[in-house]
Amino acid sequence: MRLSDLKVKQTAIISKVNRTLDGNNSQNDLVASRLETLGFVPGTKVQVITKGIFGGDPILIQVGFTRFALRKVEAEKIEINLEGAPA
Numbered sequence: 001m002r003l004s005d006l007k008v009k010q011t012a013i014i015s016k017v018n019r020t021l022d023g024n025n026s027q028n029d030l031v032a033s034r035l036e037t038l039g040f041v042p043g044t045k046v047q048v049i050t051k052g053i054f055g056g057d058p059i060l061i062q063v064g065f066t067r068f069a070l071r072k073v074e075a076e077k078i079e080i081n082l083e084g085a086p087a
Contacts, residue, residue, distance in 0.1 A: 004075035
């Protein structure tokens with residue numbers, strides 16, 4: 001499941017950040033690298049606080065005590081597992 005699919009007030013655990021561009025393994029995605037630098041790393045708990053009115057963009061995400069506004073395309077790079085669900 002992707003972070004962009006998470007519903008408002010749901011909590012999940014990050015399992016992976018996709019770091020390649022369109023399946024091209026030779027080129028790293030700078031946005032994904034930046035997300036990891038900001039704290040979006042495997043094993044971290046995340047929660048969707050709210051979503052934008054039109055099309056759900058941007059998405060307000062909480063990681064620890066910090067909140068980030070992500071575009072859907074950025075949130076789609078982050079794979080998650082629902083909290084309490086089997087991995």
